[in-house]
Each structure stands twice: as structure tokens, then as C-alpha cells.
Amino acid sequence: xxxxxxxxxxxxxxxxxxxxxxxxxxxxxxxxxxxxxxxxxxxxxxxxxxxxxxxxxxxxxxxxxxxxxxxxxxxxxxxxxxxxxxxxxxxxxxxxxxxxxxxxxxxxxxxxxxxxxxxxxxxxxxxxxxxxxxxxxxxxxxxxxxxxxxxxxxxxxxxxxxxxxxxxxxxxxxxxxxxxxxxxxxxxxxxxxxxxxxxxxxxxxxxxxxxxxxxxxxxxxxxxxxxxxxxxxxxxxxxxxxxxxxxxxxxxxxxxxxxxxxxxxxxxxxxxxxxxxxxxxxxxxxxxxxxxxxxxxxxxxxxxxxxxxxxxxxxxxxxxxxxxxxxxxxxxxxxxxxxxxxxxxxxxxxxxxxxxxxxxxxxxxxxxxxxxxxxxxxxxx
Ligand SMILES: *Cc1c(COP(=O)(O)O)cnc(C)c1O
Numbered sequence: 001x002x003x004x005x006x007x008x009x010x011x012x013x014x015x016x017x018x019x020x021x022x023x024x025x026x027x028x029x030x031x032x033x034x035x036x037x038x039x040x041x042x043x044x045x046x047x048x049x050x051x052x053x054x055x056x057x058x059x060x061x062x063x064x065x066x067x068x069x070x071x072x073x074x075x076x077x078x079x080x081x082x083x084x085x086x087x088x089x090x091x092x093x094x095x096x097x098x099x100x101x102x103x104x105x106x107x108x109x110x111x112x113x114x115x116x117x118x119x120x121x122x123x124x125x126x127x128x129x130x131x132x133x134x135x136x137x138x139x140x141x142x143x144x145x146x147x148x149x150x151x152x153x154x155x156x157x158x159x160x161x162x163x164x165x166x167x168x169x170x171x172x173x174x175x176x177x178x179x180x181x182x183x184x185x186x187x188x189x190x191x192x193x194x195x196x197x198x199x200x201x202x203x204x205x206x207x208x209x210x211x212x213x214x215x216x217x218x219x220x221x222x223x224x225x226x227x228x229x230x231x232x233x234x235x236x237x238x239x240x241x242x243x244x245x246x247x248x249x250x251x252x253x254x255x256x257x258x259x260x261x262x263x264x265x266x267x268x269x270x271x272x273x274x275x276x277x278x279x280x281x282x283x284x285x286x287x288x289x290x291x292x293x294x295x296x297x298x299x300x301x302x303x304x305x306x307x308x309x310x311x312x313x314x315x316x317x318x319x320x321x322x323x324x325x326x327x328x329x330x331x332x333x334x335x336x337x338x339x340x341x342x343x344x345x346x347x348x349x350x351x352x353x354x355x356x357x358x359x360x361x362x363x364x365x366x367x368x369x370x371x372x373x374x375x376x377x378x379x380x381x
Contacts, residue, residue: 003064003179004248011059012241023056025238049226053234057241058209061199064178064247065191067211069218071225072237076174076194077102078230079208081110083139083170083190085224086217089115091138096123096153098146098353100172100194101342120349124283126157133165143172144181145288148300148337148361149354150275152284155291159187168217174198177328179251180292184213190221197328201243201250205236250330253366254297261364262299264373270380272358275300297364298327300337306358311336315360320367320375327363332372335361 012023031044044050054072062070073079080103097120107118119132129140140162144153155171162169170190171183177198183191193199195207212218225231262276277288278295288295303311315323321334325341335341337355364372
């Protein structure tokens, strides 16, 4: 079945006890056992391990990523944490130098102290990975498009290298969403989502997900999932099931609005630079065209000759765009990475990755484009 149909139906059947068409919110922490260990044919014992609302959601997200297995976590960071826990002291990880701030913080402040070594490298050319591989390398962790400078990493080229060296390739697919890109189809082993963003789509849930095809990796992750316990509740699972039903419609609108706004900003005299992977002259545009089905609604801009104070004033002057962290909701947001989402990255590291003080990130929502353009025109006037 095609994407939109799966977004609405995958993992969901009328409830076997009542016929409810929408998957009920199974608000229970535990399940009746007929005799100890015997569940009368139900596969459920305790809700950290499994809950029917969450199971439906996990099947739906897995289906959208063309994956055999899905696991939902209580946040995107919870999902990344589970992947990092596949590692042992002495293991090494190769990752990009333009990572989500929270991922950088977890790698450097939490997992480095357990003896895991991280290499933060330039992934413009995926072959650069080969320069950092040694006998301790276990995992390659990439994001594409990256946050916030929308750099494109060639997933298939990374997979070719990781397969050759028997490494695990994990892709944070939050920015593209499965509507635009399916990393497992390109050879990745694990795909991760901050479900909080496009999958949930309404800025009312914090959740994460992992999707895999390999049964062995799934068993390991499912063990960590249940053992460490970062599992989401049934109410949030229900909200995301509802959000997913319009993912394809929302993404189409995000892409359309994103393109119009990116092109408007690119020609504006007060804007120094626009980061959006859909421009023909944007770095690795040919790879973006090859591995993505559209370019999305995430755009970053650098204001021309703007001080930090000018940038703050600009970011606070919108009527429709809301100044807030996060992205991927139906409403348009504006964010100042240097002091908001990326504040945990040292200034020097940040600026090396292009996250200068005059950079702002837009999450273009699905409002009427005329209103979004007018908002931008007024602030830029
Ligand atoms: C938000 C985000 C995360 C973290 O997800 P949470 O749901 O906030 O824990 C990870 N990666 C990317 C690219 C993100 O945007």
C-alpha cells in the first residue's frame, strides 16, 4: 500500500473487544493473568514492556520507514540513549560535526565518561568516514539534513563504508521524516526519529522512535527499551497515531510553503545566506535529489550585518512565526540556535559548523502562505 494509506491504517484494526475503529487509549499499567505467567492468549503483562496503543503506533511508524520493527520511546533523546547503550567501554563512534545539540551533549557529557570515544567529523564527503575507522569503531551516527545548516550526507555512500567494515549505521531522520526519506532502504541499520517533530506534527507530544530490519539489533534494542524504561504512555501514543494520519498531507504543505519562503528569502537584500537543500547551488544538492522525495520546510538564514541584539529583535518581531524551540508542527516557528537549541555546544565548535550569532532557523508550518510571506515582509521591511 502507498504511504498515505499506511499513515492512516498501518498497525490499526478495529478493536477486537468493542469494534472501536480508532485504537483505544489502553490506560493500564498491568494486565490480568489467569494463573501466574499465563495471560489467556494476550501478549501483555506489564505496560513498560508493551501496551496495545503503543504497539499500534510502533507498527505504523515501522511501516512508514519500510522497517520490520519499530520501538517508541518517551523522547527522541531516550531513543538515541538506547542506541548508545549498544556500545561498550573502548568502542568508538564516528559522527557529524553539525549535530543536534542534545545529541552532542549526550555523546560528550554522558557517554564519553563511560569510555566511549566520539569523532565529530565533516561528512560533506561521506568517504571521510574511512579516515577515522579503526578496530574499535562500532557505530556511525549521522543526521541528514543536518540541524541547523541543512547539510546533506550521502546515506547510501555511508552504508557502503559501514557494511564493508561491519559497523552499524544509524540515521537521525527527524528533519526529513519518512515522507521524504527512508534511510533503511538506502542501507542504514537503524533509523531514529524525534517523534516530537513531524511525526507527531502538532507540538503537543514529546516522543522518540527507532526502526530496524535486523532481528538481532531489534532484540538488543527491545531489551534496553524494557530494561532502561524510557517508554511512552498510551495517551501520547494515541496523539501520535492521530497526528500520523495527516503526515503525508502536512509534509506536502510544509514542502510547498518551504520552497516559496526559501526562494523569497534568497533574493532578499537583508539576508546574507539561506540554507535550504532544494537550491541547485546548495552543497550536495545532487545527493539531496537522489535520496529525498522533496526538500521540506526547514530553512536557516543568516542576517546581513546583524549584531546579536539585531538578531534578537528580528526574531521577536513576528506575528505568525512563534519564537520557540522545536520544529515540525503545523504552526510556523522561529528559533535562534546559538542561544536556544544549540546553546550546549561551545561557541567555537558552533561557529565552525556555521551556527553564528546572526543565524536563525525557521520551521515553516502549514498556514496560508500569504500570511507567512506578509509576516516575513513586515519584519524585513
Ligand atoms: C528534537 C530532536 C532530537 C531530540 O528529540 P526529543 O524528542 O526532543 O528528545 C534529536 N534529533 C533531532 C534532529 C531533533 O530535532
